[in-house]
Amino acid sequence: MPVLSRQRLTASIKKLAVACGASGDEAQIFADCHVHADLRGHQTQGLQIVNIVYEFLVNGTERFGVDTPVIIDKPGFAVIDGNYGVGCIVATRAMDHAIRKAGDSGIACVWVRRGGVFSMASNYTLRALEHDMVGIATENGIPFVAPWGGRDPLFSTNPFSFAVPSGEEIPIVIDMSAGSFSAGKVMAAKSAGEKMPSSHLVDGYGNYTDDPSLIEMQFDHQLNLGALVAHGTRGFGWNIFVEILAGLLSGMEASCNSIVEAEEGNITINHGQFFMAINIEQLMPVDVFKQKVDEFIRSVKANPPAKGFDTVRLPGENAAKTEQRYLKDGIPVLDKDWEDFLSICSTHGLTI
Amino acid sequence: MPVLSRQRLTASIKKLAVACGASGDEAQIFADCHVHADLRGHQTQGLQIVNIVYEFLVNGTERFGVDTPVIIDKPGFAVIDGNYGVGCIVATRAMDHAIRKAGDSGIACVWVRRGGVFSMASNYTLRALEHDMVGIATENGIPFVAPWGGRDPLFSTNPFSFAVPSGEEIPIVIDMSAGSFSAGKVMAAKSAGEKMPSSHLVDGYGNYTDDPSLIEMQFDHQLNLGALVAHGTRGFGWNIFVEILAGLLSGMEASCNSIVEAEEGNITINHGQFFMAINIEQLMPVDVFKQKVDEFIRSVKANPPAKGFDTVRLPGENAAKTEQRYLKDGIPVLDKDWEDFLSICSTHGLTI
Numbered sequence: 001m002p003v004l005s006r007q008r009l010t011a012s013i014k015k016l017a018v019a020c021g022a023s024g025d026e027a028q029i030f031a032d033c034h035v036h037a038d039l040r041g042h043q044t045q046g047l048q049i050v051n052i053v054y055e056f057l058v059n060g061t062e063r064f065g066v067d068t069p070v071i072i073d074k075p076g077f078a079v080i081d082g083n084y085g086v087g088c089i090v091a092t093r094a095m096d097h098a099i100r101k102a103g104d105s106g107i108a109c110v111w112v113r114r115g116g117v118f119s120m121a122s123n124y125t126l127r128a129l130e131h132d133m134v135g136i137a138t139e140n141g142i143p144f145v146a147p148w149g150g151r152d153p154l155f156s157t158n159p160f161s162f163a164v165p166s167g168e169e170i171p172i173v174i175d176m177s178a179g180s181f182s183a184g185k186v187m188a189a190k191s192a193g194e195k196m197p198s199s200h201l202v203d204g205y206g207n208y209t210d211d212p213s214l215i216e217m218q219f220d221h222q223l224n225l226g227a228l229v230a231h232g233t234r235g236f237g238w239n240i241f242v243e244i245l246a247g248l249l250s251g252m253e254a255s256c257n258s259i260v261e262a263e264e265g266n267i268t269i270n271h272g273q274f275f276m277a278i279n280i281e282q283l284m285p286v287d288v289f290k291q292k293v294d295e296f297i298r299s300v301k302a303n304p305p306a307k308g309f310d311t312v313r314l315p316g317e318n319a320a321k322t323e324q325r326y327l328k329d330g331i332p333v334l335d336k337d338w339e340d341f342l343s344i345c346s347t348h349g350l351t352i
Numbered sequence: 353m354p355v356l357s358r359q360r361l362t363a364s365i366k367k368l369a370v371a372c373g374a375s376g377d378e379a380q381i382f383a384d385c386h387v388h389a390d391l392r393g394h395q396t397q398g399l400q401i402v403n404i405v406y407e408f409l410v411n412g413t414e415r416f417g418v419d420t421p422v423i424i425d426k427p428g429f430a431v432i433d434g435n436y437g438v439g440c441i442v443a444t445r446a447m448d449h450a451i452r453k454a455g456d457s458g459i460a461c462v463w464v465r466r467g468g469v470f471s472m473a474s475n476y477t478l479r480a481l482e483h484d485m486v487g488i489a490t491e492n493g494i495p496f497v498a499p500w501g502g503r504d505p506l507f508s509t510n511p512f513s514f515a516v517p518s519g520e521e522i523p524i525v526i527d528m529s530a531g532s533f534s535a536g537k538v539m540a541a542k543s544a545g546e547k548m549p550s551s552h553l554v555d556g557y558g559n560y561t562d563d564p565s566l567i568e569m570q571f572d573h574q575l576n577l578g579a580l581v582a583h584g585t586r587g588f589g590w591n592i593f594v595e596i597l598a599g600l601l602s603g604m605e606a607s608c609n610s611i612v613e614a615e616e617g618n619i620t621i622n623h624g625q626f627f628m629a630i631n632i633e634q635l636m637p638v639d640v641f642k643q644k645v646d647e648f649i650r651s652v653k654a655n656p657p658a659k660g661f662d663t664v665r666l667p668g669e670n671a672a673k674t675e676q677r678y679l680k681d682g683i684p685v686l687d688k689d690w691e692d693f694l695s696i697c698s699t700h701g702l703t704i
Contacts, residue, residue, distance in 0.1 A: 040524065053548050056533050072634075072635070074457070074458050074634065075427060075457065076427065076428030076429075076457050076460075077458050077459050079429075079633075079635065105426070105427065106426050106428060106429050107428050107429050107459075108428075109630075111458050111635070133598070134597075134601065135537070145654050146655065146658070147655055147664050148663070148664070149657055149658060149661035149664045149665065150652070150655035150656065150657060150658060150664040151655060151656045151657065151658045152655055152656060154468050154651060154652060154655055160589075162589075162592075162593050162596070164596050164600075166380055170499040172592060172596065174592060174593060176585065176586060176589055178586070180586070182634045202658050205659075206656065206657065206658040206659045207658075207659050208658065208659070225508075229658070231584065231586050232583065233528065233667075234528060234530070234583050234586070234587060234590070235586060236531070236666055236667070237512075237514075237528055237647045238586070238590065240514075240524060240526060240652075240666075240667060241514050241526060243648065244514070244516050244645070244648075245486075246484070248641065248645060249486065249630060249632070249635060249650065250517075250635075251635065251636050253644070254647075254651065256648075257647070257648075257651070258653045258668075278461075278601060280601070282429075283601060283603060284425075284603050289600065289601075290649065292600050292605070292606070293596070295602060295606075295609070296449065296595065296596075296600065296606040296608075296609075297360060297560050298504060299606065299608045299609070300499050300502070300506060300592075302501060302662070303498065303499055303502035303504055303506055304502065304503045304504060305502060305503065305558065306501060306502060306503045306554050306558040306559075306560065306581070307557075307559050308417070309501035309502070311501070312499050312500070312501045312502040313501065313591060314592075315585075315588070315589055323562070323676065325652070334517045345676065349397070351426070
């Protein structure tokens with residue numbers, strides 16, 4: 001497994017982005033977002049997604065260099081037309097717009113129409129932390145998840161991030177799919193010939209299974225090829241929450257209607273995104289809030305473990321520790337992801 | 353099991369509320385909220401909660417007739433001091449304030465400090481539907497739920513509601529606890545000597561169990577008496593989301609710190625609530641949105657059932673059908689709840 005320094009991985013991804021038409025700024029954001037995912041141990045949202053986005057760029061599903069106009073702009077909310085731009089670039093602009101607005105208005109929501117796949121959701125919520133704000137980021141998209149009680153894919157994995165500034169403790173950073181698993185984890189287990197930790201998959205005949213080899217992760221949700229399953233009625237509720245909040249309220253489509261065949265057999269993803277920033281200082285002194293968050297974190301961590309656990313871990317704790325370790329020791333990337341990346345780069349005559 | 357008409361149950365609860373010091377308006381809201389819960393089949397949030405709130409009224413934990421000043425009031429958000437008023441009354445005022453503000457600002461968040469237990473969360477989100485808005489309502493409170501991997505109660509069941517206007521279809525109304533079960537369902541199963549459908553309980557020794565008889569549902573979370581368990585890492589994330597959003601951002605406490613002994617051994621609950629209204633017409637034509645929601649609902653319902661299911665049901669579908677049936681046939685209430693209620697009424701010399 002290759003191990004790369006942050007600097008080298010960033011520079012390599014930037015080179016490819018520029019070769020694909022990105023401006024210097026765009027290339028920096030594109031590289032930072034994906035390297036940050038790998039740094040935080042979200043391996044399915046880092047270099048692996050770069051290779052997938054590359055296919056989108058080749059097919060015209062996503063594009064560098066597009067305008068992303070703010071088409072509705074009110075003090076407390078806005079709607080941005082992502083113009084099928086590269087997901088992480090549009091999403092970064094949207095979150096920064098929410099943060100700017102919340103600086104004045106206290107809270108701000110920004111919806112994105114026609115954005116791209118935004119990879120690691122916490123890339124955006126972590127930006128809010130730098131401004132002592134709470135951040136929310138979520139999107140719908142490619143349908144992989146069946147509703148509770150259903151058989152065929154209908155919802156995206158509906159990634160959801162919620163980040164909360166802390167004082168001395170590691171900030172709380174929720175970053176998870178509303179589905180039982182992320183699509184990347186299922187694909188990774190399938191490639192490795194492994195089973196999932198629970199039977200939250202359903203095959204094409206409606207049988208629950210933990211075997212990802214029975215699932216075809218295709219973009220065309222009409223095919224009867226199995227799916228991930230919502231995590232019970234609670235997970236189902238969350239999937240619907242995200243589908244409405246990010247998908248329909250943005251003015252775009254539910255995941256089940258978001259994929260359309262564009263010209264030449266390529267796809268367009270008409271999904272939506274939702275970002276929110278809550279400016280703590282308009283609610284209470286930031287120090288008071290951070291101290292309360294610290295106390296909350298300590299209370300959670302002091303909870304005696306249940307049988308089978310050694311400790312209670314807060315969301316974001318492992319990711320922050322992984323980031324510190326990888327910054328020092330380098331970032332391990334999967335052989336296949338690195339080989340695919342090098343192969344893509346070589347088609348552009350790039351030396352990495 | 354007594355079966356009561358909506359009118360009779362409403363009039364009976366109003367009588368008790370007035371006897372406890374409620375104004376006519378307060379009594380109406382109090383009765384409507386709890387009867388609505390029983391009407392929609394949320395039996396643990398209706399008459400059952402009236403009897404619990406009565407204890408709170410006697411002990412001074414909640415009070416009728418208090419001022420609930422808006423202590424921060426900006427175009428897009430507000431904070432209301434509930435002044436330890438009766439939960440459903442403070443919450444109704446807070447949601448209505450959010451709806452008014454969203455009428456101008458497009459979106460509005462309202463936090464409540466020092467509110468009471470608000471019973472059925474969808475009481476408030478359903479109010480948003482009447483204004484063609486999307487509604488969100490959630491609160492933290494009495495700690496009953498252990499974190500994922502932990503043993504002792506730390507979070508409240510963190511009820512969460514999200515309601516979405518539809519056109520011809522039944523509106524989507526999510527109303528569920530972020531914990532694996534509601535506290536009421538666990539208490540009901542315990543009383544009936546039944547097991548829970550999954551092992552999302554943990555006994556005082558850290559063993560997972562489906563046996564509610566091993567759990568003491570006490571208000572003092574320090575006692576080592578078992579707990580509900582967060583529904584895996586996803587449920588844990590949701591619990592934290594609500595604890596921060598409703599509890600800490602309101603300026604109140606996490607559930608684990610929310611219960612304080614007041615004078616004379618009674619408790620004060622320093623929890624928080626969060627309400628949000630999203631005014632659809634500022635994002636897109638309401639008819640367009642409702643048509644999309646209808647299409648989404650039909651797509652979900654058309655999903656072929658997995659083995660063991662006969663159909664896919666949307667959140668709010670059963671509740672709406674139950675409401676129609678109970679409006680016609682009367683509302684069944686549990687013998688014990690009705691006897692307790694009559695006994696309370698008789699102490700006030702009320703004839704029901």
